[in-house]
Amino acid sequence: MSSRQFAFKKSKVPQRIREILNFYIFVFRYFDIVNLAAVKYYRLLMEDVDEVCSNPSQDVQDDEVDLQALSLAFRLSVLDQDWSKYIPVR
Numbered sequence: 459m460s461s462r463q464f465a466f467k468k469s470k471v472p473q474r475i476r477e478i479l480n481f482y483i484f485v486f487r488y489f490d491i492v493n494l495a496a497v498k499y500y501r502l503l504m505e506d507v508d509e510v511c512s513n514p515s516q517d518v519q520d521d522e523v524d525l526q527a528l529s530l531a532f533r534l535s536v537l538d539q540d541w542s543k544y545i546p547v548r
Contacts (some may be wrong), residue, residue, distance in 0.1 A: 496544035507534065 482491070510530070538545060 493544060497546055500541060500544055
């Protein structure tokens, strides 16, 4: 691909993005696709977290604090606060 062809294709990117965005707005106008995606992502993430918590680290002694688990808990707490509008209530 020549630099001229690349420049031409690059110049079409913003237009193509607008076309795709308009398409998604039209197709998903009856759905909050961001909310649906966030809820699904959060649910899958929590399944992974459940699996991690079900298999505790073998590197930590019983009387020690698992710093990785503590870090995970803190980050999940922050995520829960940031994503509170997407987290389904059980």
